[in-house]
Amino acid sequence: MNLLHFVTDFFGRSGQWHxxxxxxxRLAEHLEYSLLALLLAAAVAxxxxxxxxxxxxxxxxxxxxxTAGRALPSFGLLVLxxxxxxxxxxxxxxxxVVLAVPPILVTTYEAVRSVDRAPVDAARGMGMGPAxxxxxxxxxxxxxxxxxxxxxxxxxxxxxxxxxxxxSFGGLxxxxxxxxxxxxxxxxxxGAVLVAAxxxxxxxxxxxxxxxxxxxxxxxx
Amino acid sequence: MxxxxxxxxxxxxxxLGLVGWHLEEALVPVLAGLLLSLPLAQLCVRFPRLYPxxxxxxxxxxxxxxxxxxVLLIDWTGQSEVTVMIPLALYSLVVLxxxxxxxxxxxxxxxxAAATAMGFGPLRRYxxxxxxxxxxxxxxxxxxxxxxxxxxxxxxxxxxxxxxxGNLLADAMSYHRPELAVTSVATTALxxxxxxxxxVLCRRLLTPWSPDxxxxxxxxxxxxxxxxxxxxxAR
Numbered sequence: 001m002n003l004l005h006f007v008t009d010f011f012g013r014s015g016q017w018h019x020x021x022x023x024x025x026r027l028a029e030h031l032e033y034s035l036l037a038l039l040l041a042a043a044v045a046x047x048x049x050x051x052x053x054x055x056x057x058x059x060x061x062x063x064x065x066x067t068a069g070r071a072l073p074s075f076g077l078l079v080l081x082x083x084x085x086x087x088x089x090x091x092x093x094x095x096x097v098v099l100a101v102p103p104i105l106v107t108t109y110e111a112v113r114s115v116d117r118a119p120v121d122a123a124r125g126m127g128m129g130p131a132x133x134x135x136x137x138x139x140x141x142x143x144x145x146x147x148x149x150x151x152x153x154x155x156x157x158x159x160x161x162x163x164x165x166x167x168s169f170g171g172l173x174x175x176x177x178x179x180x181x182x183x184x185x186x187x188x189x190x191g192a193v194l195v196a197a198x199x200x201x202x203x204x205x206x207x208x209x210x211x212x213x214x215x216x217x218x219x220x221x
Numbered sequence: 222m223x224x225x226x227x228x229x230x231x232x233x234x235x236x237l238g239l240v241g242w243h244l245e246e247a248l249v250p251v252l253a254g255l256l257l258s259l260p261l262a263q264l265c266v267r268f269p270r271l272y273p274x275x276x277x278x279x280x281x282x283x284x285x286x287x288x289x290x291x292v293l294l295i296d297w298t299g300q301s302e303v304t305v306m307i308p309l310a311l312y313s314l315v316v317l318x319x320x321x322x323x324x325x326x327x328x329x330x331x332x333x334a335a336a337t338a339m340g341f342g343p344l345r346r347y348x349x350x351x352x353x354x355x356x357x358x359x360x361x362x363x364x365x366x367x368x369x370x371x372x373x374x375x376x377x378x379x380x381x382x383x384x385x386x387g388n389l390l391a392d393a394m395s396y397h398r399p400e401l402a403v404t405s406v407a408t409t410a411l412x413x414x415x416x417x418x419x420x421v422l423c424r425r426l427l428t429p430w431s432p433d434x435x436x437x438x439x440x441x442x443x444x445x446x447x448x449x450x451x452x453x454x455a456r
Contacts, residue, residue: 002296003293003296067364067368067413067414067417068410068414070365070368070369070372070413071368071371071372071409071410071413071414071417072372072406072409072410073371073372073373073374073375073387073405073406073409073410074372075375075376075378075384075387075390076372076375076386076387076390076402076405076406076409077406079390079391079393079394079402079405080390080393080399080402080403080405080406082394083393083394083397083399083402084399084402155283155284158286159284159285159286159287159288159289160286162286162288162289163288163376163379166379173288176288176289176292176379177379179292180292180379180380185295185296188292188295189292189293189296191289191292192286192288192289192290192292192293193289193293195286195288195289196284196285196286196289196290199284199285199286200281200284200285202284203280203281203284
């Protein structure tokens with residue numbers, strides 16, 4: 001119950017809802033970093049995943065790439081790039097993109113590759129070219145899995161964008177890092193609860209997106 | 222080369238000491254996660270209605286950011302190793318439970334029936350038939366869990382220097398020694414890749430019946446690949 005006390009204390013503080021250190025501002029920053037990183041990662045990983053999945057080649061290379069991406073510690077990469085490149089958006093974006101590319105890449109590849117061969121052959125038989133087969137048959141069928149890859153990437157980005165605050169950026173991590181240094185546990189708990197809530201909201205958002213985007217014929221349940 | 226391995230004295234650890242500490246903080250949780258998810262997965266196989274809520278719970282736990290998880294636990298466990306290890310153990314469940322469930326479910330009906338006909342009881346059937354067949358899928362999950370666990374430990378540096386190799390990062394900034402950050406990142410990545418390779422080796426040794434590497438031209442890898450989408454999906 002201790003924790004709950006900290007949370008109500010945090011949200012009840014005056015000045016918490018406006019100004020440069022207010023919750024709306026920090027939330028907007030956090031969303032900005034996260035969205036940018038997700039867009040960059042998707043721009044890299046989606047085309048590669050779609051094409052390799054369509055041709056069914058390069059699975060081992062992708063698996064190795066994914067392991068390498070997972071092996072790189074995000075927090076370490078952030079600090080390393082920050083000490084080498086100095087203050088800037090790149091040291092924050094690169095670790096987030098490296099974190100998000102493996103799940104998108106691997107799921108997209110697996111999703112497209114494991115599409116039932118029968119409709120694909122039928123589409124070919126109807127005279128569809130490779131591009132039309134990919135975008136009109138394989139992509140819609142693979143969409144639920146592709147979205148789940150994007151979802152796990154998005155959730156991980158939102159979680160990890162917290163550490164941007166360690167190299168003097170904004171975002172919700174600001175509360176956690178500042179709170180730890182100021183020995184203000186209320187602030188730390190408030191920040192942690194906010195990030196966790198945002199990550200869970202992202203999870204829910206992708207659930208919702210899957211409901212609308214996936215064609216009724218493909219939906220599994 | 223020397224400055225890469227000259228550890229600042231405030232860390233109170235040698236380089237190898239940090240490596241050992243890092244491995245302990247990363248691997249103990251995965252082991253705990255495995256021990257927890259084996260019975261949990263078996264329950265889900267036995268009572269399929271339990272599976273969706275269990276999967277949902279692990280997904281939600283996984284969505285809680287590590288730093289947030291660490292600081293929320295400080296209230297109970299203080300700024301200690303345990304605070305770092307509890308979230309890592311819980312995170313590993315999200316890959317291990319579905320991996321084990323899929324692995325055990327992939328046991329063919331005939332194999333199951335044959336074991337029963339040979340007089341295997343439930344426990345013996347589980348230990349001698351179902352688990353061995355599930356090994357490739359379980360190891361696919363273990364690999365993902367181990368690699369992410371090793372790279373996540375570093376974040377523990379933010380809660381009272383509990384990040385093992387991650388502690389080098391704070392020193393890299395405060396002493397203006399970027400080479401320490403290089404040491405930290407490179408060592409962590411190497412440990413992760415080495416652990417991954419070791420797990421692949423273990424899987425090969427545990428499943429001598431799986432197709433040989435050199436003759437694996439036409440057929441895709443038997444179980445490691447099909448397990449991947451399920452694993453990624455759950456995250």
